[in-house]
Amino acid sequence: MSAELRDIATRVAREAGDFALNMRRAGVDIAGQKSSAVDIVTKADQATEKLIRERLAELRPHDAIFGEEGATTTGTSGLTWVVDPIDGTVNYLYGIPAWGVSVAIVEGDADPATWIALAGAVANASTGELFSAALGLGATCNDRALSVSSSTDLATSLVSTGFAYSSEVRAHQGNMMHTILPRVRDIRRIGACSLDLCDLADGRVDAFFEQTLSPWDHAAGALIAREAGAIITGFPGKPEGRDLLVAAGPGIHAELLTLLVEAGAGQLPGL
Numbered sequence: 001m002s003a004e005l006r007d008i009a010t011r012v013a014r015e016a017g018d019f020a021l022n023m024r025r026a027g028v029d030i031a032g033q034k035s036s037a038v039d040i041v042t043k044a045d046q047a048t049e050k051l052i053r054e055r056l057a058e059l060r061p062h063d064a065i066f067g068e069e070g071a072t073t074t075g076t077s078g079l080t081w082v083v084d085p086i087d088g089t090v091n092y093l094y095g096i097p098a099w100g101v102s103v104a105i106v107e108g109d110a111d112p113a114t115w116i117a118l119a120g121a122v123a124n125a126s127t128g129e130l131f132s133a134a135l136g137l138g139a140t141c142n143d144r145a146l147s148v149s150s151s152t153d154l155a156t157s158l159v160s161t162g163f164a165y166s167s168e169v170r171a172h173q174g175n176m177m178h179t180i181l182p183r184v185r186d187i188r189r190i191g192a193c194s195l196d197l198c199d200l201a202d203g204r205v206d207a208f209f210e211q212t213l214s215p216w217d218h219a220a221g222a223l224i225a226r227e228a229g230a231i232i233t234g235f236p237g238k239p240e241g242r243d244l245l246v247a248a249g250p251g252i253h254a255e256l257l258t259l260l261v262e263a264g265a266g267q268l269p270g271l
Contacts, residue, residue, distance in 0.1 A: 005119035006134035009103045009220070012055045013132075017101040017125030020048045020086055028093050042093065045069050048085035052103060056081050066110035068216045079118070081105050082219035087122075088192030097126030102194040104219035112215055112222075112241045120220030122194045131198040131224050139201050139227035146228040149206040152251035154259065157206035160188040160196045164212040168269050173211075179263035197221030200247055201228035207248035207256050211268050218245055233257065235266065243271050 023044040030042055049069040056065055057073075064075035067083040081103065086092050088099030104120030121132040131146070133139035139146040151157045159180075163173050181187060188205060190196055194217065196208045201224045208225075210217075222232050222240065231253040234244045244265055246257050 002118050002134035002137060005105050006121065006132055006137070008056075008059050009105060009119050009121040010130060010132045012052055012059075013101045013103040013121040013123040013220075014130055015055065016048050016052050016085065016103070017123030017130075019051055020044050020092070020099075020101060021125040023047065024092060024095070030093070041069065042086070042089060044092065045086045045089060048101065049083060052083050052085060052101075056083075060105075063105065064110075066215070068214065072110070079105055079107055080110050080115070082110050082216050084194065084216035084219075087194040087217060088190075091191045096191070098124070098190050098192055098195055099126070100124050100192050100194040100198075102216065102220040104223060106219060110215050110219075112218070113239045115219075117219060117223040117226075120223045122198050122220050122224065124195060124198075129198075131201065131221075133201075133220075133224040133227040135223070135227070137227070139224045141198070141202060146201040146224070147203060148200060148225065148229040148249040149203045150251060151206040151249055154184060154207075154252045154255045156185050157248075157252055157256075158186055158188060159184045159207045159209070159256070160190060160199065160205045161208065162189060162191065162193055162196065162210040162213075166212075166270070169212060172264065172268055176260075176263040176265065180259060183259055193217040194221040197225045197230075197247060200230055201225045207246070207252055209244070209246040209256065209260055209265075211244050211265065211271070212242060213245055214242070222247065235261070243268075 064080040065073040084102040106115035
């Protein structure tokens with residue numbers, strides 16, 4: 001069943017990615033803002049999610065759908081599609097080729113603490129890359145098997161992250177970097193969590209962490225990274241979620257998590 005669901009996620013993500021790319025080429029229209037003036041939504045976000053919802057309703061009419069830009073559609077199957085139509089909207093706005101369409105299906109509600117991720121796909125239409133995974137069946141990029149980095153030394157590891165839209169939270173995250181930066185090879189900030197996790201799965205970075213994420217940001221990417229060998233948690237003893245997501249290969253995950261706690265991740269405003 002997971003393989004069939006992966007195929008659907010892949011098909012829908014690919015079609016939606018091509019659709020969003022064509023809209024980008026025609027020009028970007030901002031539809032409004034969300035949490036702050038810098039947290040925008042484009043008409044392409046809305047149109048792409050509409051397309052995804054229509055396709056999933058055709059292919060899996062009994063499943064629930066939980067998306068960033070629309071209301072939750074209830075279902076009767078016990079499965080929920082978790083959708084981010086354009087992850088990296090600011091990149092999309094500026095024409096930076098680092099935005100993804102993320103489509104995942106989970107068993108249960110759209111809650112990372114309780115769901116079981118079954119399958120997912122992330123399409124980077126700008127590069128033609130299609131990442132996908134199914135529970136227990138591994139992860140691929142365009143049919144090429146993925147595997148996380150074998151790094152065992154945090155000091156020589158490349159770590160990616162993201163920042164919140166709240167200025168107060170960003171200020172705290174900036175202060176955290178005073179502790180983190182001297183202890184790693186370098187930091188990357190791509191601007192799309194789903195692609196960060198796919199980069200981790202492909203060994204392009206050694207680790208990733210972020211706070212204040214929403215479920216749709218990481219539903220597909222986290223499964224892809226896990227199936228490629230990553231360990232993904234929240235704070236010690238807790239699953240990933242809005243408070244924290246930290247993902248890395250087995251050789252550096254524990255050390256990175258300890259460093260984040262030392263840097264003040266637990267004191268982030270609003271947690």
